[in-house]
Amino acid sequence: MTAFVSQPVADPSALLARRNPVAKLAAALLFSLPLITTLDPLTPAIALVVELALLPLFGLRYAVLARQAWPLLMAGAGVLITMVLFAADRSGTVLVGLGPFDVTTGVLTTALGLILRLFAIALPGVIVFATTDPTDLADALVQNAKAPPRFAIGALAAFRLLPLLGAEWQMLTLARRARGVDAGRNPIAAVRLFAATAFALLVGALRRGTRLAVAMDARGFDSGVPRSYARRQTFTRPDTLLVVGSVGVAALILATTIALGLFRPII
Structure with missing residues (x-):
């Protein structure tokens, strides 16, 4: 019933898998944020390439990712079917004539952009939860993010x-x-x-x-008494570099799309 893994399936000794859970979560959120500002397919395509290229640094194998992320493929197929049936903009060249459900280049371009955006936004979350122990994440949220x-x-x-x-x-x-x-x-x-x-x-x-x-x-989980921690979670300089690096890469991807004249703001 879960969409993805509930336990880490990556190599815990990998370079980026060792980073603080809050740092990985923040990096994933900040990297995905620019993807919701544009409708063009290039921005999520570049982001997806970057994410797949960094996958070995998180200690996650491509075969494992393919097995765990199968709901994304089903969601992508659902987006494609929905766009073919209900897309309002059917501009462009007609590729397949199905009466009121004509498949045009405009429909496929819009569907491709949505599918790539879905993959590019969801994949960082998959990576975070595939490389993080849930207990470590909860401890880090309390100790480092002050949740x-x-x-x-x-x-x-x-x-x-x-x-x-x-x-x-x-x-x-x-x-x-x-x-x-x-x-x-x-x-x-x-x-x-x-x-x-x-x-x-x-x-x-x-x-x-x-x-x-x-x-x-x-058991006193809401007693208000200060709690002690069995697992200390520290936010180090490499964790900060991971967050800053994710922001820098996201900005570079967005700048590339704007420079090529393909930026399509969502508003």
Whole structure:
């Protein structure tokens, strides 16, 4: 049920994988920010090339990335289908004539820009969570970013519970099948069964979250007493260089697009 990895799958000894979790998160956010300012396909294309080139420095293999990022491919296909069916601007040369759904060069250019932007914005987040232990991230948010401990530890607990949703979904499906509740080849029944299973999963998640919140409060997570840390997270000079470097590269990519005359501001 999770979109990507919930545990680090990269080499922890890699150059950039060793950086502070807050530094990696800040670098990913600042690098992705310029991508939402333009509609041209060149800016996200260059950003995507840079991200893929830096992947070995994070200790992440391309094969592992391909296995973990498959939801992005599905999202890209969904964007392409949506643009072919509902695009308002169908300017350019007609490539495939489908009546009111003509596929033109303008439609494909717009779809390509959106798909590349989707990949370029999502990939830094994939890299961060693939190279960061969730506990280290929560500790770094509290110690370095001064985030409220209640928020950081609660987010960590929720993140740890995400893999359980997939197992619970499978358990609910098997339990319904054992009771003879099966949609067969009826698509309407399949939709109803999916909705019923999703509702049962939601109810179970809310109950588990309530129990977890009560248990955390019972253990003093909101007592207001200063907390100690088992893992000290330090923000060093290389971490600062990572953040500054991400801003510099993002600015250089944006300047390249503007210099080539292809910048299309979103506003």
